[in-house]
Amino acid sequence: xxxxxxxxxxxxxxxxxxxxxxxxxxxxxxxxxxxxxxxxxxxxxxxxxxxxxxxxxxxxxxxxxxxxxxxxxxxxxxxxxxxxxxxxxxxxxxxxxxxxxxxxxxxxxxxxxxxxxxxxxxxxxxxxxxxxxxxxxxxxxxxxxxxxxxxxxxxxxxxxxxx
Numbered sequence: 001x002x003x004x005x006x007x008x009x010x011x012x013x014x015x016x017x018x019x020x021x022x023x024x025x026x027x028x029x030x031x032x033x034x035x036x037x038x039x040x041x042x043x044x045x046x047x048x049x050x051x052x053x054x055x056x057x058x059x060x061x062x063x064x065x066x067x068x069x070x071x072x073x074x075x076x077x078x079x080x081x082x083x084x085x086x087x088x089x090x091x092x093x094x095x096x097x098x099x100x101x102x103x104x105x106x107x108x109x110x111x112x113x114x115x116x117x118x119x120x121x122x123x124x125x126x127x128x129x130x131x132x133x134x135x136x137x138x139x140x141x142x143x144x145x146x147x148x149x150x151x152x153x154x155x156x157x158x159x160x161x162x163x
Contacts, residue, residue: 047163049103054159056096061115061152064089074142079133083124086141090119105162111155118144 004025008018067089068074074082097104097112104112122133122141 046103049100050159050163053096053100053103054156054163056100057093057112057159058152058156060092060096061155064092064119065148065152067092068141068148069145075135075138077138082122082133082138082141086119086122087124090116090123093119108155108158108162111151111158115148115151115155118148 005018005022008021013021067085072085074085077085093112094116097116101109122137
């Protein structure tokens, strides 16, 4: 600050103006430092949230995959059983997404919705009293197994890229 004051004196400012400029510069410096500290804290919080989200979302997508495709044959499930399994898988995927959506960029959001929309086709609709899935629809979901896993891997890569 001493050098700054000497610079103002050499410019030829009157003593009262030097005091005003020094006080104003000190106040501005305080606010800049506070702003950048808050921004740094917020960025760290966002980074921590994204790391936690990445772990939770990958775990959720793999749990949903196992629920849908391991230990059972979708084609053999009754309508109610299939709806229950698909609803649970969708809920598993959407839980971390919903919690951390504010931290995510559009690319991740769209990819999660793509996966959600696939499963939502097989969930019961509240406005329809009867929603019978055809054997073709069950076959489509059964055959989606490899694509589902690829989509999980693509989403994992996108999330990792954005962390």
